[in-house]
Amino acid sequence: MTDNLTAENASTRTWFVALLTHQKYTDSCVSFLEKNPATASWDVYIPRKKVLHVYPNRTKRKVDRYFIPRMLFVSGISENDAYEHVRHNPYIELFLPERALPRTAAGRLQLAQVPDRDLERLRQAVEAAAAEDDIEITKENLTSDSVIEVCDGHLAGLYGNYVNDADNHFLCFALGRLGNIKVKVDIKRCILHKEK
Numbered sequence: 001m002t003d004n005l006t007a008e009n010a011s012t013r014t015w016f017v018a019l020l021t022h023q024k025y026t027d028s029c030v031s032f033l034e035k036n037p038a039t040a041s042w043d044v045y046i047p048r049k050k051v052l053h054v055y056p057n058r059t060k061r062k063v064d065r066y067f068i069p070r071m072l073f074v075s076g077i078s079e080n081d082a083y084e085h086v087r088h089n090p091y092i093e094l095f096l097p098e099r100a101l102p103r104t105a106a107g108r109l110q111l112a113q114v115p116d117r118d119l120e121r122l123r124q125a126v127e128a129a130a131a132e133d134d135i136e137i138t139k140e141n142l143t144s145d146s147v148i149e150v151c152d153g154h155l156a157g158l159y160g161n162y163v164n165d166a167d168n169h170f171l172c173f174a175l176g177r178l179g180n181i182k183v184k185v186d187i188k189r190c191i192l193h194k195e196k
Contacts, residue, residue: 029091128154
């Protein structure tokens with residue numbers, strides 16, 4: 001079981017999205033999956049990062065920053081495994097269904113899947129995020145006629161639609177059908193490509 005993605009294993013995967021019963025159970029859920037022989041081979045990605053938090057009394061402590069609360073991305077399973085596992089895992093509320101697709105032959109909703117290339121871009125953005133507001137998930141339609149590519153720094157190679165909001169510059173890409181990810185970028189480190 002892994003909490004990370006690598007270039008080798010991210011090339012051919014799709015990921016199911018598990019919704020946890022509560023954010024505080026993230027580590028308990030991962031531990032439960034690792035100890036269960038039936039789920040030990042599943043790959044898990046949690047979009048989180050350790051950040052330094054300064055409390056009002058000026059004490060500092062490293063805490064987990066969850067970029068998409070209550071969500072756990074799981075690969076290496078079938079839809080049937082996911083449906084069966086929800087009944088036995090007290091920490092997973094459900095795997096997110098894809099309501100726009102027709103039901104399976106068994107009458108179940110098909111599960112939402114995130115392509116590996118989108119999850120790899122999310123992983124890269126999470127690792128490079130410096131502040132709480134650097135990454136945001138939104139349901140807004142964030143299309144534009146320009147594409148931006150980051151050419152320098154930790155986000156180098158990341159690309160997506162360009163959105164300019166006041167004095168902030170964002171790179172946006174879809175995360176399957178879950179919504180759009182907005183990543184704050186330094187425009188000086190980017191190449192802007194006009195599509196039209």
